[in-house]
Amino acid sequence: MNKPTGFLLAILFCASFAQAQKEPPVELIAGQFVPLTTAHGSGQLPIDLSLDWDKPQPQVERAVIIFHGKGRDVDGYYRGLRKAAELASGNAAANSILIAPQFLNEEDARAHHLPDGVLRWPQGSWEAGREAAGPAAVSAYEVIDALVAHLADRKLFPNLKTIVLAGHSGGGQAMQRYAIVGHAEAAAGAQIHVRYVIANPSSYMYFTDDRPVFDGPKVRFVPGSEAICRNFNHWKFGPLNPREEYVRDSAVPGWQKLEDAFVQKDVTYLLGTADTDPHEKDLDVTCAGEAQGPSRFLRGQAYYAYLHAHHRTAWNQRLWFVPGVAHSGGKMFDSECGVASLFERSSCTDQP
16 A cells, blocks of 8 residues: 555644744854834844945845745855855856845844844744744844845945845745745835745645645645644645734735736745655644645645646746755755856756
8 A cells, every 4th residue: 555645644743743842042143233124113133244235335236135944044054155156157256245134033032142122033933924022023024025125225236136035944935935925026126136046945835725645756736624634724834814914914915916926926946856854853744734745855846836737827937956965055055056046157957
């Protein structure tokens, strides 16, 4: 008998992994703090920057913002981004500003005795756009809007042409959702192009209740069931009942309109072909996560197939494989396809 896969696999896992483990405080805080102001308040964001972004930088044509994973290792992701810039041919490093923001947990702020004005979030919530726990109820997605708006200031970056928003693992989850409900294009303005790079996330936001069932190399989609997996189609896994004000406000025009806009955005999915461990320590093994497949590699392929099947035309997204790489942000973005996705300096083959 074949082993159960896809949505039915969730039955076996949801009871075992319902309780999330508490994350230890992050070891390192980003090198500086920048003030950000939004409609819901202000706060200081820890961040690593390759240039002084408060002074005019007329040589900058590209901004790359990289979003860390669950471990909040901003230093590691920033070093990986700098290496990718060095690997890109031409003047990629000289003509780019490299940015790595850090979304801290409440435990991080306490452990490092940070000032009250530093933004921090309840554990594991920033990826979905949750409001900060302090100093103000600022959505994590509002923070991204504010970063983009700062870069769009023509007094500071008069020649900026492209903003790349790239995330791996938890950061990939954030970018996939933010690309759907976020306001980066509006914040950037018509003269600046926005690109998204989504690498090895644990899960995706589906627009319907369909979920994948795997039969060898083939995948088909069947409706999920609340009886089998409660809340499997609630935000951040689906469109139902978002708690986050930012998400609710964005969804007012309707999810179909958001979906139609999303598939036309410049999105690249990066999947490591060795990211196949169903027991990898940071993999989402909640019932809703398992409903999307047993591993990140299969979940990513299934989601791409699902979305593309619904949108054969007006499609502007691509799927690239990174051969032999497992769950490593550094190896993903330092690869040929990783460098190409961030700096458009080489070519990769789109997967069918």
